Amino acid sequence: MSSRRKPSRRTRVLVGGAALAVVGAGVVGTVAAHASDSTGAVPAAAPAAARPGDLTRSTHLTVRAAEKAARAALDAAVKDGRQVSVAVVDRNGDTLVTLRGDGAGPQSYESAERKAFTAVSWNAPTSELTGRLAQAPTLKDIPGTLFLAGGTPVTAKGAPVAGIGVAGAPSGDLDEKYARAGAAALDR
Known part of the structure; x- marks a missing residue:
């Protein structure tokens, strides 16, 4: 082994x-x-220019905003006496910030990242996505995802721009409460 x-x-x-x-x-x-x-x-290569019709725009959360959200989520958990890890990923699922709280379990770091990735990928809280597994159980096999409560998307004009994941509290409901606290900090 x-x-x-x-x-x-x-x-x-x-x-x-x-x-x-x-x-x-x-x-x-x-x-x-x-x-x-x-x-x-x-010979010198001519730079290739893309036509405007061949381009799209996307909005991404800044690192400063990601840090603010992660700190707010961690602070909410600490206030409740919980040891958690918090991750904020951008629209593409790439990690912007991860905070591992004092005493947080070793599994919580990756779980927080995967919850954040799952939330931004489907633009839905991960607690809602767990219900979809009953109809499509193979969703859980998609690499990088974790269908446990504790992730919430961040949107701009209705489109996902980031995901916040929290892991380590005794229940997914608490993890998601802290993730929502992180998202709410962005409205202030």
């Missing part, structure tokens, strides 16, 4: 990104080496 832990999502992304960069550098170098003309000079 192996005691090796599965690498975290962040580690897998970093390792994959590094491997992609190495492969990309090799491809670019190979193309550049074969792109010279008869004088041996490499």
